[in-house]
Amino acid sequence: MPSLLEVRDLEVKFALRSGDITAIDGVSFQLDPGERMGLVGESGAGKSVTGFAIINLISKPGYISRGSIHFEGKEISAYPPDKMRKIRGNRISMIFQDPMMTLNPVYTIGFQMIETLKAHRNISKSQARAIALEKLKLVQMPSPEKRLAQYPHELSGGMRQRIIIAISLLADPAIIIADEPTTALDVTIQAEIMDLLQELCENEKMGLMLITHDLGVVSQVTEKIAVMYAGKIIEYGPTETVVHHPVHPYTIGLIGSIPGSIEPGKDLKQIPGMMPTLTNIPPGCAFNPRCELAADICTQQTPVLEEKQNGIMAACHMK
Amino acid sequence: MTTNHTPLLRVQDVVKHFDISGGFLDQLRFKGGIHLEKTTVKAVNNVSLFVNKGETLSVVGESGCGKSTLARVILGLYRPNAGKIFYDGQRIDTLTHEQWLPYRRKMQMIFQDPYASLNPRKTVRQTLEEPLRFHNPKMTSQEAMDKVAYVMEQVGVDPAWIARHPHEFSGGQRQRISIARGLILDPDFIVADEPVSALDVSIQAQILNLLMDLREKHDLTYLFITHDLSVVHHISSRVAVLYLGTLCELASANDLFNEPRHPYTRALLSAIPKIGEKKAKHIKLKGEVPTPVHLPSGCVFHNRCVFARDRCKKEFPRLNELPNGSFVSCHGVEEGWPMA
Amino acid sequence: MKTKLQQFKESYFLYSFRRDMVAMASFVVLVFFLVIAFAAPWISPMDPYDSANIDIMNSEIPPMWMDGGSMEFPLGTDNQGRDMLSTMFYGLRTSIIIGLGAVAIQAAIGIVLGLMAGYLGGKTDAILMRLADIQFSFPYLMVAIFMSAIFQVVFGAGSFEQLAIPLLTIIIGLSNWPMFARTIRASVMGEKNKEYVEAARVIGLPQRIIMFRHILPNALTSVMVISTIQVANAVMSEAALSFLGLGMPVTKPSLGSLIRSGQEFFFSGSWWITVLPGLWLVLFVLVINLLGDWLRDVLNPKLYKG
Numbered sequence: 016m017p018s019l020l021e022v023r024d025l026e027v028k029f030a031l032r033s034g035d036i037t038a039i040d041g042v043s044f045q046l047d048p049g050e051r052m053g054l055v056g057e058s059g060a061g062k063s064v065t066g067f068a069i070i071n072l073i074s075k076p077g078y079i080s081r082g083s084i085h086f087e088g089k090e091i092s093a094y095p096p097d098k099m100r101k102i103r104g105n106r107i108s109m110i111f112q113d114p115m116m117t118l119n120p121v122y123t124i125g126f127q128m129i130e131t132l133k134a135h136r137n138i139s140k141s142q143a144r145a146i147a148l149e150k151l152k153l154v155q156m157p158s159p160e161k162r163l164a165q166y167p168h169e170l171s172g173g174m175r176q177r178i179i180i181a182i183s184l185l186a187d188p189a190i191i192i193a194d195e196p197t198t199a200l201d202v203t204i205q206a207e208i209m210d211l212l213q214e215l216c217e218n219e220k221m222g223l224m225l226i227t228h229d230l231g232v233v234s235q236v237t238e239k240i241a242v243m244y245a246g247k248i249i250e251y252g253p254t255e256t257v258v259h260h261p262v263h264p265y266t267i268g269l270i271g272s273i274p275g276s277i278e279p280g281k282d283l284k285q286i287p288g289m290m291p292t293l294t295n296i297p298p299g300c301a302f303n304p305r306c307e308l309a310a311d312i313c314t315q316q317t318p319v320l321e322e323k324q325n326g327i328m329a330a331c332h333m334k
Numbered sequence: 335m336t337t338n339h340t341p342l343l344r345v346q347d348v349v350k351h352f353d354i355s356g357g358f359l360d361q362l363r364f365k366g367g368i369h370l371e372k373t374t375v376k377a378v379n380n381v382s383l384f385v386n387k388g389e390t391l392s393v394v395g396e397s398g399c400g401k402s403t404l405a406r407v408i409l410g411l412y413r414p415n416a417g418k419i420f421y422d423g424q425r426i427d428t429l430t431h432e433q434w435l436p437y438r439r440k441m442q443m444i445f446q447d448p449y450a451s452l453n454p455r456k457t458v459r460q461t462l463e464e465p466l467r468f469h470n471p472k473m474t475s476q477e478a479m480d481k482v483a484y485v486m487e488q489v490g491v492d493p494a495w496i497a498r499h500p501h502e503f504s505g506g507q508r509q510r511i512s513i514a515r516g517l518i519l520d521p522d523f524i525v526a527d528e529p530v531s532a533l534d535v536s537i538q539a540q541i542l543n544l545l546m547d548l549r550e551k552h553d554l555t556y557l558f559i560t561h562d563l564s565v566v567h568h569i570s571s572r573v574a575v576l577y578l579g580t581l582c583e584l585a586s587a588n589d590l591f592n593e594p595r596h597p598y599t600r601a602l603l604s605a606i607p608k609i610g611e612k613k614a615k616h617i618k619l620k621g622e623v624p625t626p627v628h629l630p631s632g633c634v635f636h637n638r639c640v641f642a643r644d645r646c647k648k649e650f651p652r653l654n655e656l657p658n659g660s661f662v663s664c665h666g667v668e669e670g671w672p673m674a
Numbered sequence: 675m676k677t678k679l680q681q682f683k684e685s686y687f688l689y690s691f692r693r694d695m696v697a698m699a700s701f702v703v704l705v706f707f708l709v710i711a712f713a714a715p716w717i718s719p720m721d722p723y724d725s726a727n728i729d730i731m732n733s734e735i736p737p738m739w740m741d742g743g744s745m746e747f748p749l750g751t752d753n754q755g756r757d758m759l760s761t762m763f764y765g766l767r768t769s770i771i772i773g774l775g776a777v778a779i780q781a782a783i784g785i786v787l788g789l790m791a792g793y794l795g796g797k798t799d800a801i802l803m804r805l806a807d808i809q810f811s812f813p814y815l816m817v818a819i820f821m822s823a824i825f826q827v828v829f830g831a832g833s834f835e836q837l838a839i840p841l842l843t844i845i846i847g848l849s850n851w852p853m854f855a856r857t858i859r860a861s862v863m864g865e866k867n868k869e870y871v872e873a874a875r876v877i878g879l880p881q882r883i884i885m886f887r888h889i890l891p892n893a894l895t896s897v898m899v900i901s902t903i904q905v906a907n908a909v910m911s912e913a914a915l916s917f918l919g920l921g922m923p924v925t926k927p928s929l930g931s932l933i934r935s936g937q938e939f940f941f942s943g944s945w946w947i948t949v950l951p952g953l954w955l956v957l958f959v960l961v962i963n964l965l966g967d968w969l970r971d972v973l974n975p976k977l978y979k980g
Contacts (some may be wrong), residue, residue, distance in 0.1 A: 032689065057534035057535060057536060057537075058534055171622055171623060174622070201561065202561070202563065202602060202607075203601055203616075203619055205605065206604075206605035206607070206616040207616070207618065209607070228535060229607065230535070230609050231564075231608055231609045232607045234607070235608075255610075258610045259610055269535055269536060271539075272538065273535060273609060274539075274542065274562075274564045274565045274569070275564035275567060275568065275609070279567050279569075280546075280569075282543050282546065283539040283543055283568070285536065285539040285540045285543055286536040286539075286540075287540075289504050289536070289537060290534075357800070409876055411872060411875055411876070431878075431880070434878060435878050438876065438877060441876075442876060443872070443873065443876045445872065445873060446869065447869055450869045450870060451868075451869035451870050451872075451873055452870055452873075453874075453888055453891075453892070454892065455892060464877065464879070468877060468879060469877075512873075515873060519877075
């Protein structure tokens with residue numbers, strides 16, 4: 016059976032005046048129906064660009080320079096804009112960090128939901144309204160009918176994010192790509208939204224791609240995980256295994272640097288230095304200047320992602 | 335709240351409200367006859383706490399709970415509407431700008447956003463020398479340079495970069511420079527307002543380790559403001575939990591994390607995503623967070639608390655000391671209601 | 675470490691300038707104008723201010739390419755027999771001096787008041803901004819007319835000729851400060867809540883130092899843009915005042931007074947006395963505005979593409 020979404024050897028470049036730089040370098044992964052995957056990395060690792068690349072929304076001067084994206088068996092990376100529009104927001108929905116990026120402040124919630132529906136499907140206003148209500152109930156929105164008449168600014172941040180999720184569910188998508196959906200929210204609200212996303216995926220058989228920097232969130236919600244560093248996936252495997260027995264030194268360092276992973280008051284494990292900028296990626300393994308295991312081969316040869324142990328794939332010469 | 339020794343910092347019943355009603359025309363209301371209506375944000379309400387020398391007190395709470403306002407009131411950036419603040423036994427909230435100056439050397443601040451907290455037009459040297467020169471007008475150029483270089487080394491920034499501007503540094507390095515500015519006057523007490531929440535995880539660990547090292551080396555006392563509970567557990571000796579500008583619970587970090595008493599603290603702790611923990615049981619809060627403009631009556635948490643009874647709606651709970659030395663402000667804890 | 679020159683060479687500022695043909699052309703023309711204006715006493719064929727050089731018999735000679743034109747006066751002469759080319763050079767010089775001076779005054783007043791209004795807020799802000807509103811609700815020409823009338827009465831019409839340049843500078847400068855005050859106030863209000871300002875307060879620096887050394891340098895980009903546009907506006911204001919007879923006297927013409935002096939002869943066929951200085955003025959103002967537009971786009975952080 017082919018996967019729901021299969022990304023193979025994806026490369027994204029940005030054409031700058033100083034020349035092209037590679038933002039994503041040969042990223043491959045797949046997502047099955049109902050599967051929840053986490054794309055983890057620090058800022059600048061290329062995780063958001065990957066999300067945008069899937070729905071072909073990379074803004075100029077970025078472009079997909081290599082690789083393929085198969086969605087439901089069809090290659091979509093080279094779809095023309097009008098064909099892509101039928102997939103984006105319809106079969107694949109996206110949720111962003113800031114709900115106000117998606118919500119228009121001058122229209123009511125109801126108007127925006129109904130317009131979105133009517134743009135994708137040929138239905139009457141009352142039918143659209145009924146669907147909108149149903150989705151608001153699905154995201155456990157208190158008093159959904161009242162919300163339809165409200166404006167975005169009348170709602171709290173958590174409520175707005177719920178509305179966004181409801182909107183993204185309108186067309187019964189096969190995949191939701193959620194880009195840092197709870198980073199702007201408080202922990203108690205974050206917990207609620209994450210519970211909600213997880214339940215939705217289980218009940219509606221939706222695929223979820225959770226893009227975040229927060230390993231804690233990923234480990235609670237997802238089944239598999241891809242860790243990105245400097246535009247590459249450097250570790251890929253089942254969440255449980257990766258979190259408890261990480262292979263790549265970067266993942267090990269990342270987990271060790273989370274307060275709570277060790278006894279309070281003790282020094283946190285720290286990775287020295289910082290992630291290279293895209294214009295300045297060191298030769299060989301991009302992580303080698305920060306890696307305590309680094310040997311000569313690491314500066315000469317770029318490691319490939321390969322099967323290591325317990326079903327984990329990692330890109331490291333030393334393991 | 336009393337202690338038998340003099341704490342380094344004592345905050346007593348501090349209230350800070352902001353009038354956001356604007357000018358005369360903005361205040362005019364026509365509902366039920368013409369009258370003026372003021373809109374006040376009740377950011378901090380009757381908060382009392384103390385910080386002992388050498389400890390790290392964390393103030394935690396979600397956005398809008400008044401933790402940043404409290405930090406700024408303590409440092410005299412805002413004047414409190416009521417209450418008293420003592421530093422080393424001296425009342426400081428009524429001082430004039432000139433009277434404040436000696437305390438400025440002792441109390442410093444580290445900020446959240448490394449991109450906004452450094453003046454983009456000033457070099458590292460200018461940024462770090464300015465406080466030195468201002469407080470020590472007699473200092474020679476060479477002495478100032480030496481001090482700047484020393485502090486830069488302490489925070490892990492190469493002194494060779496002294497002539498650079500902030501935009502030439504990464505976020506983590508900027509935060510180190512910002513910490514250097516806080517240290518350059520050799521303060522005893524540092525208020526750190528979300529010093530790591532704008533940073534990436536691996537950089538966050540570097541900065542947290544640095545802050546803990548500096549505490550040892552320079553004998554510092556921290557007031558640590560943050561929303562991130564895992565950081566709190568790691569760095570603090572005691573923790574104060576704020577909700578809507580009101581203190582819910584003040585306890586040692588171990589007591590608070592092992593046995594949270596206040597229902598809000600429990601909900602907050604259960605919501606921390608712990609790594610490797612599958613499908614945690616979050617305590618669900620009912621209702622919506624009220625705004626600090628319209629505070630609920632009685633206990634400010636009652637409309638979200640599953641254990642709330644009639645008394646909670648009517649009466650504001652007092653901060654009570656428990657046998658283990660924690661302070662909790664909850665009728666349920668006081669009366670021993672079953673809360674499981 | 676890169677030198678300042680290297681940094682400038684690699685900057686986005688220079689890059690976008692070199693890609694924008696309009697900006698480059700405008701810049702070249704502007705430099706040409708500035709060189710002419712400041713070198714006028716040395717490059718003009720004659721000194722139009724010196725009555726010894728003027729022969730009334732030479733009046734209203736058309737430009738050299740027309741019938742009756744002469745090589746001696748390439749762009750013809752005006753009704754008093756002055757060489758048009760020289761008067762235009764000198765007129766431009768006067769106009770630019772007044773324009774730059776007026777903007778310096780506007781900026782000085784506007785920056786100080788705008789900074790105070792924005793940083794101190796509250797009553798100071800309310801009073802200063804209402805003052806700006808009141809100033810703005812008078813048409814500036816009316817204010818200028820009113821003020822120049824007072825100056826003429828106080829100093830006497832005779833000495834007005836000597837004092838015309840500084841007086842016009844002050845008049846135009848005083849009547850336009852609210853533009854600067856408002857722009858500065860807006861950017862100061864954006865800056866003053868940033869953490870670096872709080873850091874300066876925690877250090878205990880006095881308000882004066884925070885305002886002028888910390889906030890002002892960060893609020894100045896917006897001033898650069900309006901300064902260029904305001905120079906163009908000041909030159910136009912000066913021309914308008916002179917055209918109305920309230921500005922530069924005919925003996926020391928600016929571009930405005932040249933246009934005015936030629937206007938009576940326009941329909942008797944001597945069009946060049948009005949049209950040539952008019953075009954000269956239009957071209958000058960146009961290049962400044964084009965450069966100002968470009969500058970606004972470059973300095974707008976929302977459009978910035980590094």
